[in-house]
Amino acid sequence: MRAVDLVGRCLDRAEHAGRQFGSIAALATDRAMAEATAADARLASGDTDPLLGIPYGVKDVIAARGAPTSWGATCLRDRVLDEDATVVDRLSRRGGVLVAKVVTSSLAGGGGLDRPGMSAHGQARNPWAPDRFPGGSSSGSAIAVALGVVPYALGSETGGSVVQPAAFCGVTGYRPTWGLIPRTGMMTLSARLDKVGVLAQTAADCALVAAAMIGPDGIDEDARPEPTVPAQRPAFDRLVVGISPNELDQVADPMRATARRGLDELEALVGEVRSVEISRELGYAGAIELIVTADAHQSLSSLIWSPDVELADAGQLARLRAARGIPAAAYAEALDVQRLAREQFANVFREVDLVVGVSMSDQPQLRDEPRRPRGSASVADRLLAAANLAGLPGVAVPCGLDDDGLPVSLHLVGPRHSDRLLLAIASHYQQHTSHHQLRPTPCVG
CATH class of the missing domain: 3.90.1300.10 (Amidase signature (AS) domain)
Incomplete structure (x- = not known):
């Protein structure tokens, strides 16, 4: 199958099943078809990269050139950035085809959520039981993979945002070692905890995608080289x-x-x-919640104290602002x-x-x-x-x-x-x- 045909099918699935279950933040139709056409040309020339021409989705806290990047915040819903995050750029260079930005809980759940899955794009639905929470904050990533909208999607995890939706939606979720994959171009919730992850049907697919993204980019100061280990099959x-x-x-x-x-x-x-x-x-749970809330208050301060700020969950905004009062000793x-x-x-x-x-x-x-x-x-x-x-x-x-x-x-x-x-x-x-x-x-x- 040509990449343009595969991508066309994925775009159709995203438009129908993806939107039905609330997983799609924005389609990247023009970019997807352009990347698919380029992938077909590379395939015709004999390129055999396993990621070449394969469609994927990106959690809406990760920047993608030409597509809205809202972080799940109502006031940023129409914001379009002109640069790719490092991980998106690396996948693009390998011939990956970005089909859609997929939904995230508001500000990736920073400050907690009163209602699960709440974001600028509404509440997402679990494909196994539409009346239930799909998990978060990488909700759209898990739903899109579970529905077959895309073979894999990028997510992020600070305290459980890959593992939980992967578990609730019945897909495989991979959280890397902190610092293994650079986060340049991703919303910062807590720099000491944030990680880019992968959700896919299989662990083998997660490994394939992760291998394309690991390694420092010279911008994310926390990104470190992967230690050299012998390539051998585990016993x-x-x-x-x-x-x-x-x-x-x-x-x-x-x-x-x-x-x-x-x-x-x-x-x-x-x-x-x-x-x-x-x-x-x-x-541990209390400690991680305190760290994330305090760090999010600092990293997102220009947004949460802006007079134009608008979030789907007003309680979340109140909690993030209240984090200013967290004692240094705590x-x-x-x-x-x-x-x-x-x-x-x-x-x-x-x-x-x-x-x-x-x-x-x-x-x-x-x-x-x-x-x-x-x-x-x-x-x-x-x-x-x-x-x-x-x-x-x-x-x-x-x-x-x-x-x-x-x-x-x-x-x-x-x-x-x-x-x-x-x-x-x-x-x-x-x-x-x-x-x-x-x-x-x-x-x-």
Whole structure:
């Protein structure tokens, strides 16, 4: 199939199914067709780059030349930037075809959300259950992949914004080691925590896309070169995996049996399983929320204090402005918790190669349900918050459907710069299971 034909199909899907489920912020029709035409010319000349001519979406906190970049803020809905983010530029050079900007929760969820999925583009819908939250803040990325609108989409994660929507929408989500992929051209929520991620049907696809984006760009001061490691196939049957003995205690009843089967399937593919525990007492979830809110107040101050600011969620604006009053001592304490998270994981990874848990311990909430408080009660919440604080890579992989037909997901976490190993393990799991092939009923095929 020619790239222009494939891209035309994706644009049609985006216009219909994508908009129906609220995943599309803006179509990039002219750019997409121009890039597809150029890709066809390269293909005709014998270029075999695996990303050449492949359509993708970009979360609306990442700049893309000629397309609106609103950050999910109502007052920025029509803003068009004239430069690509580094990651978009790198994909473009490889022949990737940008089809659409996909929705994000308002300001990527900075300051929290009273109503899930609220943004300048309205509430997005979960393709598995339209009355439920699709996860956020990379909502549009997960929905578009789940519906088959695009093969992959870029997202971002600060505290869980790739893992959660990937889990709720039944797709694979990859969070890189902090600093591995440059963030130039992406909205800054918290520079000490922000990461560009990938959502796709498979871990193999995530690995392919990630490989095109990694490495410093000379602009993002936090971006570092990937350590050189020998290219070799991991010995899966010698891997030591850490799992909390209490992993399933707070998992919702309809999800528990599926989560147990998923863990059993993974355990059967590795060499040894050991018990590990992520501290409940350190308050990782509270620390990450405080850091993100305080950092967002600083990085977005010109926007949130502008007389022209308008957000879909007025409560979010109030919370971000109130962050001006966060005491310096409280922020310092949160940074101490971040340091302790790194130390705890350093100790854990002396005993195991990776930690595995359930990505989300509860089903996605109903769209009109009051906001659930973010706490640290479940092992899943603690692992997600602690891993983000420590800057660790992670992969969310589908492991089946629960008793209500909703996706359940496993969260694989490894030490810094174990990204390739984690993605290889996730891919190995997917080669031995078919959960990632499940598609929601409204999928356009």
